[in-house]
Amino acid sequence: MKKKIVSLVLAIIAINAFAISPIKINKSTTKHGPEKGSLIIIGGGLIPEDVWAKFTELAGGVDKANIVVVTTAAGDSAGVETATVNLVKKETKIKKVTLLHTSDLKEANSEKFIASLKNATGVFFEGGRQWRLADSYLNTLTHQAFWDVLNRGGVIAGTSAGASIQGSFLWRGDTSGAQVTVGDHTQGLGFLKNSVIDQHILRRNRQFDLINVIKESPKLIGIGLDESTAIVVQRDSFEVVGKSYIAVYDYKTIVGSGEKHINGNNENFTASSGPFFFLSKGQKYDLSNREVIKEPRKPREPREKETKATTEK
Numbered sequence: 001m002k003k004k005i006v007s008l009v010l011a012i013i014a015i016n017a018f019a020i021s022p023i024k025i026n027k028s029t030t031k032h033g034p035e036k037g038s039l040i041i042i043g044g045g046l047i048p049e050d051v052w053a054k055f056t057e058l059a060g061g062v063d064k065a066n067i068v069v070v071t072t073a074a075g076d077s078a079g080v081e082t083a084t085v086n087l088v089k090k091e092t093k094i095k096k097v098t099l100l101h102t103s104d105l106k107e108a109n110s111e112k113f114i115a116s117l118k119n120a121t122g123v124f125f126e127g128g129r130q131w132r133l134a135d136s137y138l139n140t141l142t143h144q145a146f147w148d149v150l151n152r153g154g155v156i157a158g159t160s161a162g163a164s165i166q167g168s169f170l171w172r173g174d175t176s177g178a179q180v181t182v183g184d185h186t187q188g189l190g191f192l193k194n195s196v197i198d199q200h201i202l203r204r205n206r207q208f209d210l211i212n213v214i215k216e217s218p219k220l221i222g223i224g225l226d227e228s229t230a231i232v233v234q235r236d237s238f239e240v241v242g243k244s245y246i247a248v249y250d251y252k253t254i255v256g257s258g259e260k261h262i263n264g265n266n267e268n269f270t271a272s273s274g275p276f277f278f279l280s281k282g283q284k285y286d287l288s289n290r291e292v293i294k295e296p297r298k299p300r301e302p303r304e305k306e307t308k309a310t311t312e313k
Helices: 002-014 049-058 083-092 113-117 130-137 141-151 211-216 251-255 304-312
Strands: 038-042 067-070 097-100 122-125 155-159 167-169 192-199 221-225 229-234 237-242 245-249 277-280 284-286 291-293
Touching (some): 038 192, 038 221, 083 097, 097 113, 113 141, 229 245, 245 251
Antiparallel strands (some): 038 229, 237 284, 245 277, 284 291
């Protein structure tokens, strides 16, 4: 199993971009995140208000946003259902929201199909099965059009399967079921480069599943997201939003870095005694340097007794 993981991961790294035309390969100034635009990677479940608010903001605001909702992961019936389009409209109050759906690689590679993406400021990937997205869009004109949204400064968001597809190594991409972690589809759309992304991790007890793939492929960063929680990625850093936790899987955290990074307060915010560590709402992470971004400590508010004592004096 380990040999299979190694060979597949190395293959993905070797092609970590997309050798088939029309995807353009440019030298990147970032290690993991996009050079322009933003990613919102959501762990599934109910999407909280602050995640929707961030999506609306990064897409240009209620009045200027132009959203394309990709429903392919949910299966063929989602091509005629408007539930997700209606949900996006309801939660964001954005009026211009268009559905995009196909399971035909040739259609996805046509100029006619990508017309709605030409002026899009945001893309939202519905959940379902991530291999359907790979089958339909990988290395097509549509794939390039998604990148163009980012290159114009727009935002790409996705939940559940729509989260995992944003990585370069596609996790749980087997057509037989999500229980197969390294399956018959292993290449994602690669918006978050050199990465592997899992979702529903606490809700479905998946928090240990990414450890081995990171041990066997140190160049990858592993991101596991619980439900109702997301990361907002801009260039090589991200911030956690939502209600629960995300987990970071880094090779040095798993095998040990040989040194400890302890601050003056004897607190270690960049690693743990286990093979991964959790971050929660408001915490930030530097993907390039693989370390938690430490925010300045806020002054401690006086306790009620202290305040009362000061007043009595």
